Amino acid sequence: MSNDKPKLTPRQQEIFELIQRAIARTGAPPTRAEIASELGFRSANAAEEHLQALARKGVIELVGGTSRGIRLKAGTLRTVNETRKRGGESSGAASNVLPFNLPLPGLEQLVLPLVGRVAAGNPILAQEHVEQTYSVEPGLFARRPDYLLRVKGMSMKDAGILDGDLLAVARTRDARNGQIVVARLGDEVTVKRFQRTAQGIQLLPENPDFQPIVVSPDQEDFELEGLAVGLIRNQLLN
Known part of the structure; x- marks a missing residue:
């Protein structure tokens, strides 16, 4: 993956940050319906179109067969982890499953x-x-x-x-x-x-x-x- 960050539209950036916040807060990505409700879309289909665009730009991966099938790509995991730490998350939030990729290179294993x-x-x-x-x-x-x-x-x-x-x-x-x-x-x-x-x-x-x-x-x-x-x-x- 290139070190250059993909260029997102303001709306795509908003959705991307919403996904990061949801994972940092609850440990799980949002559903399409939750994204639509949070951002005032008329339907979950509108959220799906933006998610497809984010997937094409390589910042997320969409997994079929599940309502929360959104995964952050490896290059974004550090950001999410830092968000979790800044938020002072308690150990109780660890109950939720996090859709992580493989470890980032050059870090303690x-x-x-x-x-x-x-x-x-x-x-x-x-x-x-x-x-x-x-x-x-x-x-x-x-x-x-x-x-x-x-x-x-x-x-x-x-x-x-x-x-x-x-x-x-x-x-x-x-x-x-x-x-x-x-x-x-x-x-x-x-x-x-x-x-x-x-x-x-x-x-x-x-x-x-x-x-x-x-x-x-x-x-x-x-x-x-x-x-x-x-x-x-x-x-x-x-």
Whole structure:
């Protein structure tokens, strides 16, 4: 990518900055409808036209099949990270998944193990589960991750988490409602949105084709493994 910044129109710049603010504030890009509402467009189609123009200029990438399928290109990640730091973001915002690209060159690297298929009853970071390691820039994450987990399936598609992606996970045994977590249920490790109710815990998908998982208060095979704090897109590793 050239070091020259692409020239954006005032409206394109406005949308681009809106995307950056949304990611810095919530950890997720806005939907087309949210962009239209924020900027007073009559429909989401108008927002889509501007997003297509930004994609052609190489500052964002559009991912099909998800309402929040907007990714900043590698050259813009430093700006977003600086925005997050200036905003004094609390660790609570780390619950949202960030659509990050690969690390920027010349920066300090964090070496993370990649966990693949997890055997029942074994710790998630057991040596036999580690497929390989990756070097990433630690500043990309609002909270330092402990490992990468290879995502299986499309149950979190509408949160921008796709099959084969590498999810950055910070180990914890506690979570707040609305956070995206990695949980173990018997022989399975799953990525879902956490919700605690009076009846127990619900693990909510972000895809209408999937049903919530209900965890009863006396269920013994449930364990919270960690919080999602970032994402590396699978195709960027090929």
